[in-house]
Amino acid sequence: MTAELFKYILMGSFILATYWLSFKGMKKTTDLKSFSIGAGDMSPYMVGLTLAASISSTATFVINPGFVYTHGLSAYLHYAVAAFLGIALAFIILTKKFRSLGEKQGALTIPHWIATRYKSNKLGLLFAFLNLLSITFVVLIMVGCSILVASLFPVSQKMALVIVMLFVFSYVLMGGSYAHAYTNTLQGIVMLGISLFLFSYGVYNLDGSFLANLNAVSLDYASVFNAKSNLYYDFFSVFGSSFIITFALMLQPHILTKVLFLKNDKQVNKFLGTTLVTGSIFGLMLFIGFFARFDGLEIVRQDTVVATYITSAFSATVWGQYFISFVSIGLLAAGLSTLDGILVALSSMVVNDIYNPWLSKRFNIDPLNLSRVVLVIIGLTSLALAWNPPKLVGLFAQKGVYGLAAASLVPILFGVFLDKSLSPLKIGTCSILALLTHLYLNLFGGIANPSVSSTYGIALSVLMATIFMVLPAQKKIIRKTA
Numbered sequence: 001m002t003a004e005l006f007k008y009i010l011m012g013s014f015i016l017a018t019y020w021l022s023f024k025g026m027k028k029t030t031d032l033k034s035f036s037i038g039a040g041d042m043s044p045y046m047v048g049l050t051l052a053a054s055i056s057s058t059a060t061f062v063i064n065p066g067f068v069y070t071h072g073l074s075a076y077l078h079y080a081v082a083a084f085l086g087i088a089l090a091f092i093i094l095t096k097k098f099r100s101l102g103e104k105q106g107a108l109t110i111p112h113w114i115a116t117r118y119k120s121n122k123l124g125l126l127f128a129f130l131n132l133l134s135i136t137f138v139v140l141i142m143v144g145c146s147i148l149v150a151s152l153f154p155v156s157q158k159m160a161l162v163i164v165m166l167f168v169f170s171y172v173l174m175g176g177s178y179a180h181a182y183t184n185t186l187q188g189i190v191m192l193g194i195s196l197f198l199f200s201y202g203v204y205n206l207d208g209s210f211l212a213n214l215n216a217v218s219l220d221y222a223s224v225f226n227a228k229s230n231l232y233y234d235f236f237s238v239f240g241s242s243f244i245i246t247f248a249l250m251l252q253p254h255i256l257t258k259v260l261f262l263k264n265d266k267q268v269n270k271f272l273g274t275t276l277v278t279g280s281i282f283g284l285m286l287f288i289g290f291f292a293r294f295d296g297l298e299i300v301r302q303d304t305v306v307a308t309y310i311t312s313a314f315s316a317t318v319w320g321q322y323f324i325s326f327v328s329i330g331l332l333a334a335g336l337s338t339l340d341g342i343l344v345a346l347s348s349m350v351v352n353d354i355y356n357p358w359l360s361k362r363f364n365i366d367p368l369n370l371s372r373v374v375l376v377i378i379g380l381t382s383l384a385l386a387w388n389p390p391k392l393v394g395l396f397a398q399k400g401v402y403g404l405a406a407a408s409l410v411p412i413l414f415g416v417f418l419d420k421s422l423s424p425l426k427i428g429t430c431s432i433l434a435l436l437t438h439l440y441l442n443l444f445g446g447i448a449n450p451s452v453s454s455t456y457g458i459a460l461s462v463l464m465a466t467i468f469m470v471l472p473a474q475k476k477i478i479r480k481t482a
Helices: 003-028 032-037 044-071 073-105 110-117 121-152 157-204 210-217 235-249 253-261 265-294 302-314 318-358 367-387 393-417 424-443 450-481
Strands: none
Touching (some): 003 318, 044 073, 044 253, 044 265, 044 302, 044 318, 073 265, 121 367, 121 393, 157 367, 210 265, 235 450
């Protein structure tokens, strides 16, 4: 069997397995709830693997190694160390309480959770629209996947975009959350194998020590804070902003709502352990940026670092050509594992938080069918945005997703930990302040790193929320002394 034939057979097998798992999911998808969060019958290990795969995705497996290639150790510490600590803390302190509150409220989405927690459909509507910023991440993943498909098969990147869209949107249409979880389990297992092998291969083929190779590139490249980088140059840009924004990113609709898949609190620890261990293994993919630099590869387009490294490392041997196909499909699986989760969350959110409370009395449409129509609309919109993507699609995605994360932190964090609720108006004000601060600083304020600008937005929104909490108490004290 030739390597070319093996590639087509492997891809065909992956597609058939995905559709088979989606068909299994479709048989369990009977209404909007089962489409959105399942029926509480999924294994906590499967949900944990699903979540880890959703978090990692194309960003970790395709895009972020390019930042490590360009900026060095500072970028690795930003994405691997500080970000992992933010992820771990968010899940450890939020999971049980958020799941418990969500179960009592019957919440299906993040906007639904916020609307019921603060007793305001208008606030839920605001967050439904804010969550549409997730579409920037859909664009990132579609571009990353199209690069991989175009490198594997004789098609243009634009044709690859269409193929990716048709494939992932079709299987999500079938099974919703079940299709997402079942296919992510398959994709996650492939991703684990790819991460471990590529990391081991790179370490084995190092010429000298890792630190010596870092210093050989340049002292700035080997520095914790890269003085020549416009993104990762001091403690705040490397560690502080990454920790805070990654904590906030765990509040995204396709991530935090995974805890609603669980049947009870007894499953939480198994779920968390699986997520964190698996996620740390996926993080080994960031070393590809180092290995590509150490090999002396001159790569102009940062987003193609992983694809270029794999081709350079394995194309010279017969077995390597077979392996390239397997790795490339694994990288494609990484992108799809997050993409399908975002699609389920977005379509569920549009139906549950925009149509049901505001439009259902005027239009009589079955919610499950409508969620599938919404998926098609999201697909066409994403395709249009990805058709001519920006030069650094990773930063484009971060502008939108980090803005959403900044806007979501106050309502969820204060809603989980404080028994007393701020008014919907005050919560909405804090969220809009966070988003606008991030966008202004990133687009007009000279702050190139979206994690830094969004962290400033988070800080201001938390400060305002704290002031809102304290002011009523101050008024009571003034009245008593008067």
